[in-house]
Amino acid sequence: MTIIFYTLIVAVTFLFMEFVAWASHKYLMHGALWGLHSDHHGGGYTPFQKNDSFFLIFAIPCWLCIMLGMIYHVNWVVAIGGGIFLYGCCYFLVHDVVIHQRFKWFTRSNNKYIKVIRWAHKMHHKHLDKENGESFGLLIVPAKYWRKIEKDEEAINGSRNTPQHQDA
């Protein structure tokens, strides 16, 4: 039972972090902390961006939860730290590796979900400035981006099928 309980805390924290990431992206990074985030919208990806400091900022609550939870033997606090840590790893893999290809670890995926989140984040980067942005989340994106990829796939499948019909 306990293992299910702590796994649940990790999972809920992970989901909650998507909301925290969305809110801090929309209201802080495109708000008071735009100075740290702007170089991520400036194109030309350099090895290090000021924007990377957000990884350090989010590492603080993660580290505190794990350390204090362990010192005071409060396991559910350690589990919260674990959830934040997992979300951070996932954010790095999805945003920095899969989407921005800062490390060439994976080639482009044909997976529909990957295509949808890539497109949604591309739409976020279409806006180069602080104001009037869209698509601030990473893993959970509005249905309109799903529809766009579905339409694209239908169009590709349609054009693939048409010549075959003609041949037959």
Ligand SMILES: [Zn+2]
């Ligand atoms: Zn942004």
Ligand SMILES: [Zn+2]
């Ligand atoms: Zn980005």
